[in-house]
Amino acid sequence: MSVRNTREDVVAAASRLFAERGYHGTSMRALGRELGLLGSSLYAHVGGKQELLVEVVDRGARFFEEAAEAAGRADTAASRLEALIAGHIGVVLDHRSEVRTFLNEAAALDTGVRRRIIGARDRYESRFREVLAAGVATGEFRSDLDPKVGAIFILSILNAVDRWFHEGRPLIRRQLIASVMIFVGSGIGAPGRLAAIAPKAG
Amino acid sequence: MSVRNTREDVVAAASRLFAERGYHGTSMRALGRELGLLGSSLYAHVGGKQELLVEVVDRGARFFEEAAEAAGRADTAASRLEALIAGHIGVVLDHRSEVRTFLNEAAALDTGVRRRIIGARDRYESRFREVLAAGVATGEFRSDLDPKVGAIFILSILNAVDRWFHEGRPLIRRQLIASVMIFVGSGIGAPGRLAAIAPKAG
DNA sequence: CCTACCGATCGGTAGG
DNA sequence: CCTACCGATCGGTAGG
Numbered sequence: 001m002s003v004r005n006t007r008e009d010v011v012a013a014a015s016r017l018f019a020e021r022g023y024h025g026t027s028m029r030a031l032g033r034e035l036g037l038l039g040s041s042l043y044a045h046v047g048g049k050q051e052l053l054v055e056v057v058d059r060g061a062r063f064f065e066e067a068a069e070a071a072g073r074a075d076t077a078a079s080r081l082e083a084l085i086a087g088h089i090g091v092v093l094d095h096r097s098e099v100r101t102f103l104n105e106a107a108a109l110d111t112g113v114r115r116r117i118i119g120a121r122d123r124y125e126s127r128f129r130e131v132l133a134a135g136v137a138t139g140e141f142r143s144d145l146d147p148k149v150g151a152i153f154i155l156s157i158l159n160a161v162d163r164w165f166h167e168g169r170p171l172i173r174r175q176l177i178a179s180v181m182i183f184v185g186s187g188i189g190a191p192g193r194l195a196a197i198a199p200k201a202g
Numbered sequence: 203m204s205v206r207n208t209r210e211d212v213v214a215a216a217s218r219l220f221a222e223r224g225y226h227g228t229s230m231r232a233l234g235r236e237l238g239l240l241g242s243s244l245y246a247h248v249g250g251k252q253e254l255l256v257e258v259v260d261r262g263a264r265f266f267e268e269a270a271e272a273a274g275r276a277d278t279a280a281s282r283l284e285a286l287i288a289g290h291i292g293v294v295l296d297h298r299s300e301v302r303t304f305l306n307e308a309a310a311l312d313t314g315v316r317r318r319i320i321g322a323r324d325r326y327e328s329r330f331r332e333v334l335a336a337g338v339a340t341g342e343f344r345s346d347l348d349p350k351v352g353a354i355f356i357l358s359i360l361n362a363v364d365r366w367f368h369e370g371r372p373l374i375r376r377q378l379i380a381s382v383m384i385f386v387g388s389g390i391g392a393p394g395r396l397a398a399i400a401p402k403a404g
Numbered sequence: 405c406c407t408a409c410c411g412a413t414c415g416g417t418a419g420g
Numbered sequence: 421c422c423t424a425c426c427g428a429t430c431g432g433t434a435g436g
Contacts (some may be wrong), residue, residue, distance in 0.1 A: 003347035020259070020309075021226075021272045021309070022224055022226055022227075022309075022310075024223075024224055024227040025224075025225075025226040025310065054345075063362060082244070107222075107224070108224075108227065109224070114353055132390065132400055135390070139392055140391070141390045141391060141392055142388070142390060142391065142392045142393065143392075144384065145381060145384050145385060145390060147270075149373070149381050149385075149388050150385065152308035152362070152366055153359050153381075153382070153385050155362075155376060156358050156361075157355050157358045157359060159358075159362070160354070160358035160361070160362070162262075162355075179347060179348070179351050180355070182346065182347050183347060183351075183352065183355050183389065184342070184390060185389045185390065185391045186342045186388065186389040186391050187385065187386050187387045187388040187389035188334065188337070188344060188347060188352050188356075188386060188387065189280075189342070189344065189387045189388050190341055190342060190343055190344045190345075191221075191344065195302070200366075
């Protein structure tokens with residue numbers, strides 16, 4: 001039946017438990033149990049608990065970087081943004097555990113690594129910021145919303161997807177992406193009645 | 203100098219530590235240190251660690267309920283939504299620790315309480331859902347975005363505010379609310395060029 | 405990957 | 421609110 005575990009298995013199991021119970025809520029013994037071995041046996045595969053967290057979070061960061069790379073360099077800011085959004089959603093849904101740990105457990109990282117991860121996060125966010133700024137410059141996007149703030153709003157929506165979305169209940173992935181695009185592009189206001197929801201003061 | 207702590211002090215300190223380090227990352231001894239006393243002395247004030255978590259999370263839930271109540275019953279769906287949004291942001295910024303714990307540490311709650319809190323969360327979310335549905339009915343809001351999904355998108359933005367917003371750097375609260383209203387109401391698309399960001403398929 | 409173990413820390417209690 | 425303590429569990433190591 002069960003054969004020997006690889007380091008890969010250990011990291012995968014760790015990402016699941018870290019995502020579900022948090023870093024501090026996961027013991028090495030519980031992680032061992034998940035793999036059918038003792039907590040102490042894990043040290044044949046990894047240096048320690050923190051090393052596992054670093055590995056999982058690094059994977060999360062890498063997925064996002066690769067997705068941003070793959071999003072490419074389309075003509076319009078709007079289509080570049082759509083590619084970034086679709087890519088982000090793909091990463092969130094295809095690598096839930098790593099992404100969750102990346103998003104929620106960074107505070108449990110040792111200072112040095114934490115700073116590095118925050119840096120990676122900032123660089124990734126700047127991709128969105130730049131696309132928004134470019135779209136303002138071309139006239140595709142409105143100029144009365146700061147690209148920095150807009151990027152944060154969009155990423156807030158995207159990062160929360162993992163908390164509620166379940167494939168096919170009722171939306172499928174393509175519909176989710178379409179909904180995000182409608183919302184990000186035009187908001188909830190009915191076309192021609194945008195004033196109805198405009199703020200009272202700026 | 204320092205006088206005796208009240209139960210109130212203990213709960214307040216707990217909400218800070220739970221928010222910063224998480225429930226599992228906070229020990230009763232660390233909590234005692236925060237208040238200048240021993241971990242064992244906390245049991246003169248509270249029944250246990252889990253009781254503290256329940257108390258903090260319940261406060262978070264109550265703040266949101268009260269805000270929803272105070273948001274009132276304005277004429278238009280748009281202004282009701284604006285009141286809900288402003289109220290939510292007020293709660294997030296005025297009760298950061300309780301809100302953070304409410305949002306991030308619910309998984310650490312014992313099953314019964316956790317279910318109750320999830321129920322409260324659902325009821326609160328339904329306020330947003332109902333306003334969106336009402337706005338679709340009156341024609342204020344677009345009909346091609348599911349109110350359920352719209353409510354989740356809006357709350358995703360609002361709940362994330364605590365992660366990045368710092369009063370006056372550079373936005374002040376009123377500007378934050380205005381930015382959210384612009385984004386939620388009209389998205390990032392430039393007026394008259396909405397097609398630029400429309401999704402390719404529905 | 406297990407056996408056998410380490411010192412440290414955990415939430416919590418009895419009694420004052 | 422402290423003293424003194426409990427059993428359980430923690431991350432981790434030595435040696436096989």
